[in-house]
Amino acid sequence: MTRKFIPFELERWQSRWEHRVRYNISESGVHPLSVGELLAIGSVDPDELHSIRFGYTQGNGSDELRDAIAALYPDCRRENVITTTGSSEATFIISWALIEPGDEVAVLTPTYLQAWGLAQNLGASVRTFDLEFENSWEPSRESVETAISADTKLVVVTNPNNPTGHILSEETRNVILECAQKTKAWLLVDEVYQGAELNGETTQSFWGSYERVIVTSGLSKAYGLPGLRIGWVVAQPELIEQLWARHDYTVICPTPTSDFLAQVTLANRSAVLSRTREILNTNLPILEQWLNKFSTDLEWLPPQAGAICWVRHPGNPQTPELAEFLRTEHNLLIVPGEHFGKPGFMRLGYGNESGELRAALAALEAGLRERADWSSFVQVAP
Numbered sequence: 001m002t003r004k005f006i007p008f009e010l011e012r013w014q015s016r017w018e019h020r021v022r023y024n025i026s027e028s029g030v031h032p033l034s035v036g037e038l039l040a041i042g043s044v045d046p047d048e049l050h051s052i053r054f055g056y057t058q059g060n061g062s063d064e065l066r067d068a069i070a071a072l073y074p075d076c077r078r079e080n081v082i083t084t085t086g087s088s089e090a091t092f093i094i095s096w097a098l099i100e101p102g103d104e105v106a107v108l109t110p111t112y113l114q115a116w117g118l119a120q121n122l123g124a125s126v127r128t129f130d131l132e133f134e135n136s137w138e139p140s141r142e143s144v145e146t147a148i149s150a151d152t153k154l155v156v157v158t159n160p161n162n163p164t165g166h167i168l169s170e171e172t173r174n175v176i177l178e179c180a181q182k183t184k185a186w187l188l189v190d191e192v193y194q195g196a197e198l199n200g201e202t203t204q205s206f207w208g209s210y211e212r213v214i215v216t217s218g219l220s221k222a223y224g225l226p227g228l229r230i231g232w233v234v235a236q237p238e239l240i241e242q243l244w245a246r247h248d249y250t251v252i253c254p255t256p257t258s259d260f261l262a263q264v265t266l267a268n269r270s271a272v273l274s275r276t277r278e279i280l281n282t283n284l285p286i287l288e289q290w291l292n293k294f295s296t297d298l299e300w301l302p303p304q305a306g307a308i309c310w311v312r313h314p315g316n317p318q319t320p321e322l323a324e325f326l327r328t329e330h331n332l333l334i335v336p337g338e339h340f341g342k343p344g345f346m347r348l349g350y351g352n353e354s355g356e357l358r359a360a361l362a363a364l365e366a367g368l369r370e371r372a373d374w375s376s377f378v379q380v381a382p
């Protein structure tokens with residue numbers, strides 16, 4: 001029997017519409033850097049970029065780039081690293097290498113549903129365990145223990161989390177590690193939001209806590225460079241070899257300009273990350289001020305990392321309808337909770353330039369007030 005293909009609704013929603021709306025707060029990263037800004041941060045002569053030839057590059061990423069990535073992690077060498085086209089390709093080749101029909105995969109939700117969808121498209125069954133709003137976005141020990149069974153092949157965690165912006169407590173990390181180790185499951189930790197912490201304290205990587213830990217990350221979120229399409233995997237060399245064999249089938253190699261600019265980025269990591277932090281800390285108060293006007297309608301916990309806020313709208317379980325209304329009538333893109341598997345929520349991205357964010361929030365407010373049937377927004381003075 002042919003399996004029904006599960007589309008990646010979030011990515012389809014964004015790729016179809018985000019360049020066609022006036023206001024876009026569907027993104028989870030900060031306002032991207034331009035090539036010129038990045039070269040200026042790194043004091044790189046633009047001629048260096050201009051002289052790059054568009055040949056094929058080293059397939060798994062240049063040695064220099066893999067050394068720079070390895071240096072971000074304790075006890076990590078270039079043999080532990082493969083460079084990928086965004087962290088999406090990283091998740092794809094890992095899923096392809098590890099998941100077989102009939103496998104069981106446990107996924108911490110809400111989350112970016114790539115691994116969740118891929119696992120099912122590859123014939124696995126998925127169990128989820130939830131970050132709980134009432135538990136300050138921590139999962140209960142019981143839910144972790146139930147989701148990670150003796151048959152679990154792969155556990156998938158995103159930390160810091162998208163869409164909540166939550167960073168797992170030490171206690172939860174340990175419970176997840178303990179359960180994964182007990183069943184010898186692979187533990188894939190997506191750390192693409194690491195470095196985008198509002199308080200500037202880098203989230204501790206899972207790398208090194210267990211031999212079956214696989215870390216993915218990249219330059220799209222914390223570094224503000226999604227268009228560079230540079231991601232990576234950090235894992236044991238044997239698995240990296242298996243992933244490279246898949247990568248030969250996907251995209252072959254990074255572009256030479258991306259490999260070069262990724263090296264510039266990592267050589268100037270702290271300056272790039274400070275820019276991100278500055279954007280986050282300037283814009284979150286703007287968003288919170290806006291949200292506070294509607295505290296009777298909306299519930300949220302302040303994000304700890306990432307330019308994302310996960311907002312519960314209990315009066316309105318129909319978030320796709322709301323999102324479609326905002327898009328068609330107010331030229332505004334948000335992400336409905338359903339794209340993370342959670343009706344009644346919306347994800348608001350606050351990483352834009354501040355003026356843009358204010359204008360987008362005004363459009364959101366206008367849209368919500370117009371739909372009096374969906375909330376009591378109209379009763380609150382503008």
Ligand SMILES: Cc1ncc(COP(=O)(O)O)c(C=O)c1O
Nearest residue numbers: 086087088112158162218220231
């Ligand atoms: C948790 C998470 N992982 C991976 C990705 C994919 O990003 P990229 O392929 O640009 O690294 C995203 C994008 O939104 C994400 O939120």
